[in-house]
Amino acid sequence: xxxxxxxxxxxxxxxxxxxxxxxxxxxxxxxxxxxxxxxxxxxxxxxxxxxxxxxxxxxxxxxxxxxxxxxxxxxxxxxxxxxxxxxxxxxxxxxxxxxxxxxxxxxxxxxxxxxxxxxxxxxxxxxxxxxxxxxxxxxxxxxxxxxxxxxxxxxxxxxxxxxxxxxxxxxxxxxxxxxxxxxxxxxxxxxxxxxxxxxxxxxxxxxxxxxxxxxxxxxxxxxxxxxxxxxxxxxxxxxxxxxxxxxxxxxxxxxxxxxxxxxxxxxxxxxxxxxxxxxxxxxxxxxxxxxxxxxxxxxxxxxxxxxxxxxxxxxxxxxxxxxxxxxxxxxxxxxxxxxxxxxxxxxxxxxxxxxxxxxxxxxxxxxxxxxxxxxxxxxxxxxxxxxxxxxxxxxxxxxxxxxxxxxxxxxxxxxxxxxxxxxxxx
Numbered sequence: 001x002x003x004x005x006x007x008x009x010x011x012x013x014x015x016x017x018x019x020x021x022x023x024x025x026x027x028x029x030x031x032x033x034x035x036x037x038x039x040x041x042x043x044x045x046x047x048x049x050x051x052x053x054x055x056x057x058x059x060x061x062x063x064x065x066x067x068x069x070x071x072x073x074x075x076x077x078x079x080x081x082x083x084x085x086x087x088x089x090x091x092x093x094x095x096x097x098x099x100x101x102x103x104x105x106x107x108x109x110x111x112x113x114x115x116x117x118x119x120x121x122x123x124x125x126x127x128x129x130x131x132x133x134x135x136x137x138x139x140x141x142x143x144x145x146x147x148x149x150x151x152x153x154x155x156x157x158x159x160x161x162x163x164x165x166x167x168x169x170x171x172x173x174x175x176x177x178x179x180x181x182x183x184x185x186x187x188x189x190x191x192x193x194x195x196x197x198x199x200x201x202x203x204x205x206x207x208x209x210x211x212x213x214x215x216x217x218x219x220x221x222x223x224x225x226x227x228x229x230x231x232x233x234x235x236x237x238x239x240x241x242x243x244x245x246x247x248x249x250x251x252x253x254x255x256x257x258x259x260x261x262x263x264x265x266x267x268x269x270x271x272x273x274x275x276x277x278x279x280x281x282x283x284x285x286x287x288x289x290x291x292x293x294x295x296x297x298x299x300x301x302x303x304x305x306x307x308x309x310x311x312x313x314x315x316x317x318x319x320x321x322x323x324x325x326x327x328x329x330x331x332x333x334x335x336x337x338x339x340x341x342x343x344x345x346x347x348x349x350x351x352x353x354x355x356x357x358x359x360x361x362x363x364x365x366x367x368x369x370x371x372x373x374x375x376x377x378x379x380x381x382x383x384x385x386x387x388x389x390x391x392x393x394x395x396x397x398x399x400x401x402x403x404x405x406x407x408x409x410x411x412x413x414x415x416x417x418x419x420x421x422x423x424x425x426x
Contacts, residue, residue, distance in 0.1 A: 013122070014244040014408045015187070016196045017230060018063070019223050020056055020130055021203025021371070023252020024048065024382040031217060032224040034231070035382070038247060043390040045383040045399040045424065050251040052326040052336075053077070053285035054371050054378045056203065057092045059250035059401055060134045064113040066405030066419030068327025073110040074137055075330055077372070078283035078359060080292040081105065082332050086278030087292045091361070093131035095150045098140045108140035114194055114405050115139035117414055122193030123155065127166060127182050129174050129200040138196060149174070172222050175199045179226040183233040190241075193412055197230065199223055206253045206369030212348030216369075244411045246404060248383035253369030254287060255346045257353035260313040261360070262289050262337065269304045271297070284359035286372030287339050292332045301334045308337070313355040315340035316374070326374075327402075327420065338373040352377055387411070389426045399424060 019035075029036045038044075051062045051069060053076050061074040069075050080087045081104045090097055098108050115124040115138065124144035128135035132150040139146050142157035147166035154160055166181070168174035179197065186195045202219035209215035227247060234243055263282040267275045274280040279297035283290040293301045308314050318326065318336040328336065339355035346353065346367065354375060356364045371378035383399065385407060402421030409416050410423040 011190065011240070012242045012244070012412055013192065014194045014246065014411060015230070015234065016063075016194065016246045016404070016408065017227055017248075018196070018198045019202070019227065019247075019249045020198065020200055021206055021251060021253055021369070022220070022223065022249040022382065023377055024249075024380045025252070025377065026202075026220055027382055031220045034224045034228040035247070035384075038227075038384045038386060039382065042392060043385040043424065043426070044394060045248075045385075045403075046394040047398045048248070048381055048383045049398060049400045050379040050381055051401050052328055052374060052379075053288050053290070054251040054373060055285050056130055056134045056250055057137060060130075060198070061109060061137045062401045063250070063404050064115070064138045065109060065111045066114075066402050066409075066416070066421040067111050068402060068420050070324065070327050070329035071111055071420055073105075073107075073330075075328060075333070076283050076285045076290055078285065079290070080281045080283055080332060082294060085294065087281035087294055087332060088278065089281045089283045089292075091133075092137075093133040095132040095136070097133050098136055109137065111418060113139055113141075113143065114409065115144035116141065117409060118193045118412070119143040119155070121412075121414065123191070124194045124196070125186060125192045126196040126198065127178050127186070128196070128198040129168060129170060129178050130198055130203070135198065138198075144192075170200060171204065172201055172219060175201050175226060176222070179229055183229055187230065187233040188237055194408060199226060203253070208365060208368055210346050210348055210367050211253055211255055211350040211369050212346065243387070244408065245386040246383070246408060247386065248404070249381035250401065251371045251379065251381055252377045253371050254341070254375045254377040255350060255353045256287075256356045256364060256366055256368060256370045257342065257344060258313065259356040259358050259364040259366070260311075260339070261358040262291070263360075265308070265311070266291075266301070266304065269307060271300055271304065274300060282357075284357040284372075286356060286370040287354045287375060287378065288373035289337045289357040290333055291335045291337065292330075293334045294332055298334055305335060313339050338375075341375050385424055387426075390424070391426065395424050
């Protein structure tokens with residue numbers, strides 16, 4: 001496969017495809033022949049890592065900025081903001097969270113996105129079928145175009161309506177229709193420097209069905225076919241464009257076997273008033289949680305952490321330098337809890353089960369997939385970089401989601417200053 005225009009080398013562009021929730025261990029010739037072939041024939045990140053927490057909204061911001069959460073400021077699928085001295089936990093997936101974040105902190109992300117960096121040199125367009133928050137934090141300040149079922153916007157925040165809006169369902173059929181439109185409307189177009197296609201599956205399927213189930217395998221097969229469709233369309237236009245194609249995922253999944261409500265645990269260990277009055281808050285990340293506190297409540301939380309560590313659900317508790325080493329820091333953040341992993345198999349023979357941190361929004365789907373912590377299944381996404389300049393073989397170092405932005409921007413001839421990540425070398 002060749003994705004470049006020898007007759008028109010100046011018209012460089014990049015296309016990024018993210019297959020949400022597709023852990024590297026699920027790629028095989030039998031299940032995902034297209035992805036297996038891409039990894040074998042092009043530059044691949046053999047030791048590729050998720051960010052922490054290993055959740056989609058944080059991943060989107062980290063991919064968009066090339067920075068870890070402590071730099072860009074989006075800390076989780078849920079995160080706390082200190083409002084009028086109180087810890088208030090918000091669902092980052094809500095369409096309005098960008099406005100809430102801006103109202104409370106005076107900004108959205110703390111560092112520029114690729115959309116901002118490319119705004120004056122061709123621009124970015126993103127088609128996404130995941131949560132609104134994950135979609136909008138690819139470009140939270142409207143430097144480019146974002147199409148999503150909850151609302152589509154052009155540069156400057158101009159609403160896109162009618163046929164310009166991405167009115168698709170939040171399921172496999174929605175991924176199929178979104179990809180059809182992406183191939184018809186975006187791939188042949190010269191009106192962008194970077195185009196992003198963010199598929200909801202297999203992540204969406206796994207939140208409702210077990211790993212290794214027929215539903216999971218079907219979602220893998222459909223997702224693989226959608227990637228193949230984009231590649232076919234890119235190839236059809238290879239004489240017009242010099243295209244870098246980057247294909248990857250944001251995280252994987254592990255099986256949920258048990259659940260715990262950490263807020264209730266804190267309340268039962270002497271911190272009921274602190275929790276009720278907003279001096280302490282817990283933000284669930286699925287298989288991990290972030291614990292926030294203000295004022296004297298910080299010491300109170302730290303005082304119960306040794307007892308928490310003895311609980312069967314507390315696999316590891318990260319504080320101080322250990323927490324900062326993950327790339328996650330925040331003023332009110334006291335600790336992160338990564339839940340215990342058990343050596344068990346689910347009904348389809350997939351090994352490894354985890355505890356889910358309940359968020360109070362919905363009952364836990366025991367037996368299905370989830371993510372958010374530091375487990376081996378959830379922290380091993382995949383990545384391949386496809387262009388003749390990058391050749392074949394392994395990248396030769398450990399890579400992360402934060403390396404995607406500098407790799408794309410360096411290919412496009414743009415500066416990569418101020419990023420935590422580094423370009424993957426051709």
